[in-house]
Amino acid sequence: xxxxxxxxxxxxLVLVLxxxxxxxxxxxxxxxxxxxxxxxxxxxxxxxxxxxxxxSPHINMPPDGNPYVIKLFAIxxxxxxxxxxxxxxxxxxxxxxxxxxxxxxxxxxxLKLISSLKDHYIVCGGGRSGHYIMxxxxxxxxxxxxxxxxxxxxxxxxxxxxxLLYVNDDATQDDIINQAMPENASGIIAVLPDEKDNLFIVxxxxxxxxxxxxxxxxxxxxxxxxxMAPKMKSAGADCIISPELISSRRMVSEMFRPSVTTxxxxxxxxxxxxxxxxxxxxSHNSDLAGKTVKDARIHDRTxxxxxxxxxxxxxxxxxNPGPEQSIEPNDVLISMGEMDKxxxxxxxxxxx
Amino acid sequence: MVSVGFKHLKEHIIICGxxxxxxxxxxxxxxxxxxxxxxxxxxxxxxxxxEAINKLKTQWPNINCMIxxxxxxxxxxxxxxxxxxxxxxxxxxxxxxxxxxMAARQLNPRIRIVARTxxxxxxxxxxxxxxxNSVISPNLMGxxxxxxxxxxxxxxxxLDELLHQADPWLHIEEVIIPSDSSLSGxxxxxxxLHKRCGLNIIALKKYNHSxxxxxxxxxxxxxxxxxxxxxxxxxxxxxxxxxxxxxx
Numbered sequence: 001x002x003x004x005x006x007x008x009x010x011x012x013l014v015l016v017l018x019x020x021x022x023x024x025x026x027x028x029x030x031x032x033x034x035x036x037x038x039x040x041x042x043x044x045x046x047x048x049x050x051x052x053x054x055x056s057p058h059i060n061m062p063p064d065g066n067p068y069v070i071k072l073f074a075i076x077x078x079x080x081x082x083x084x085x086x087x088x089x090x091x092x093x094x095x096x097x098x099x100x101x102x103x104x105x106x107x108x109x110x111l112k113l114i115s116s117l118k119d120h121y122i123v124c125g126g127g128r129s130g131h132y133i134m135x136x137x138x139x140x141x142x143x144x145x146x147x148x149x150x151x152x153x154x155x156x157x158x159x160x161x162x163x164l165l166y167v168n169d170d171a172t173q174d175d176i177i178n179q180a181m182p183e184n185a186s187g188i189i190a191v192l193p194d195e196k197d198n199l200f201i202v203x204x205x206x207x208x209x210x211x212x213x214x215x216x217x218x219x220x221x222x223x224x225x226x227x228m229a230p231k232m233k234s235a236g237a238d239c240i241i242s243p244e245l246i247s248s249r250r251m252v253s254e255m256f257r258p259s260v261t262t263x264x265x266x267x268x269x270x271x272x273x274x275x276x277x278x279x280x281x282x283s284h285n286s287d288l289a290g291k292t293v294k295d296a297r298i299h300d301r302t303x304x305x306x307x308x309x310x311x312x313x314x315x316x317x318x319x320n321p322g323p324e325q326s327i328e329p330n331d332v333l334i335s336m337g338e339m340d341k342x343x344x345x346x347x348x349x350x351x352x
Numbered sequence: 353m354v355s356v357g358f359k360h361l362k363e364h365i366i367i368c369g370x371x372x373x374x375x376x377x378x379x380x381x382x383x384x385x386x387x388x389x390x391x392x393x394x395x396x397x398x399x400x401x402x403e404a405i406n407k408l409k410t411q412w413p414n415i416n417c418m419i420x421x422x423x424x425x426x427x428x429x430x431x432x433x434x435x436x437x438x439x440x441x442x443x444x445x446x447x448x449x450x451x452x453x454m455a456a457r458q459l460n461p462r463i464r465i466v467a468r469t470x471x472x473x474x475x476x477x478x479x480x481x482x483x484x485n486s487v488i489s490p491n492l493m494g495x496x497x498x499x500x501x502x503x504x505x506x507x508x509x510x511l512d513e514l515l516h517q518a519d520p521w522l523h524i525e526e527v528i529i530p531s532d533s534s535l536s537g538x539x540x541x542x543x544x545l546h547k548r549c550g551l552n553i554i555a556l557k558k559y560n561h562s563x564x565x566x567x568x569x570x571x572x573x574x575x576x577x578x579x580x581x582x583x584x585x586x587x588x589x590x591x592x593x594x595x596x597x598x599x600x
Contacts, residue, residue: 121503131495217505317522320550
């Protein structure tokens with residue numbers, strides 16, 4: 001639709017230019033003492049219905065000219081010329097308006113898709129960190145919505161993320177974040193370049209969470225950990241990360257420790273499949289609840305082993321649970337494996 | 353105070369560029385240097401801004417520092433890079449870090465280079481090719497950590513427990529089945545590892561494969577030279593190793 005209109009605008013432009021050219025050359029040949037510049041001027045003045053009266057077919061009629069031919073030519077130029085100019089303007093207007101309409105329709109569709117999401121993650125800021133965050137979310141098959149101010153950046157990211165769900169606006173405005181449906185989300189990650197903006201997002205999300213009483217994990221990136229972490233904490237952030245601090249720690253340990261790739265490193269970078277250490281929480285209506293590890297037959301059903309069980313939220317892990325270990329509601333099971341298997345285990349654990 | 357040079361320094365660590373990362377590194381190096389006082393690595397900071405250096409001096413009065421551009425080979429020579437233990441190129445410019453990495457590797461083949469980049473894919477690969485031992489990206493590490501903490505907080509706790517040495521230390525260990533082990537020739541479920549040492553096998557690499565199979569099933573056959581991966585406490589893993597060697 002857009003493309004057809006563009007082609008039509010080009011055609012209209014060519015038509016208008018042709019009429020101007022014919023008018024200019026015609027007046028130059030038919031009238032007395034008119035240079036090409038004068039003729040062009042006369043054509044424009046005529047077609048714009050301005051008619052100053054300084055030049056005209058009447059005034060500049062040569063003594064030996066045929067008034068019929070000249071007047072007929074003028075009539076032709078006026079009729080054809082005005083027609084094509086009006087047509088061209090119409091096409092241009094349609095072209096501009098329809099671009100706007102297409103964008104608005106797209107936005108509406110986007111909002112509809114976002115409002116149908118459940119347990120998704122909201123990423124505020126599509127910079128480098130945001131980019132890596134979205135890659136990991138995509139790899140581990142988790143739905144997410146990006147809030148990013150720059151339209152250009154969104155276009156760039158769309159090359160990599162085909163069906164990117166996004167809100168193209170400033171994430172530090174409450175009504176903008178609300179478009180990403182935080183009330184249905186599982187978590188929100190604030191990675192805007194300015195840590196004060198992230199603090200603002202944390203505060204407004206923490207308030208929302210308090211009011212709704214829903215589970216929503218809030219994470220933020222900070223630059224100056226010592227200065228910002230206490231503020232983020234009291235604002236209600238569940239997780240505060242200074243990329244500079246954690247990477248410096250890693251850099252220092254790499255300086256002294258010969259770089260050995262560990263089993264975990266190799267597992268995370270396995271290029272056959274996305275393998276992760278993940279968790280699932282056992283719900284009351286899951287058939288795993290109340291069984292022993294042996295009777296739950298998790299390996300037969302999902303191909304996964306439970307490497308550890310955590311009985312309460314901050315408690316110790318029971319590693320290598322034996323066949324007689326009991327599984328109860330609210331237990332957290334830690335497993336390691338391909339994401340599709342993990343999702344399958346999660347479905348069983350949630351009793352769906 | 354500047355160009356006297358630091359030719360007397362040996363086995364030192366050079367930090368190029370005084371940004372947030374450098375400040376964290378200096379702070380983190382301090383306890384390590386105290387701990388290993390016998391063969392301590394002194395620090396040497398290079399930055400082109402006199403103001404930044406003076407500010408650093410107020411916080412760390414005894415630190416060695418040079419005002420100069422670390423992308424200048426003469427400056428690196430004055431920093432006695434040829435006898436240094438390691439270097440952190442942590443300037444804000446990716447190009448400068450790449451240049452320093454390459455220059456450092458040329459001037460000192462055995463120096464440890466731990467570089468930083470914002471862009472793992474492009475600059476990261478170039479840094480490795482240029483001679484870096486290790487390349488760290490704050491954006492990547494920070495991003496992955498943020499996701500982990502949000503989407504799998506318990507699993508993240510669990511991994512932290514695995515990675516941070518404590519007593520007793522839960523960790524992952526790879527055990528190679530020695531030839532003529534009593535375990536080989538049996539299926540996984542037959543060796544009853546859980547009963548004998550409290551361990552489950554989380555992954556297995558066959559002797560003739562280079563890749564791991566995760567969550568192996570009970571019917572997999574164990575043979576000489578296979579690698580089994582377990583997660584457990586040191587005493588459990590000791591038991592397994594003894595078992596594999598046939599000392600049980």
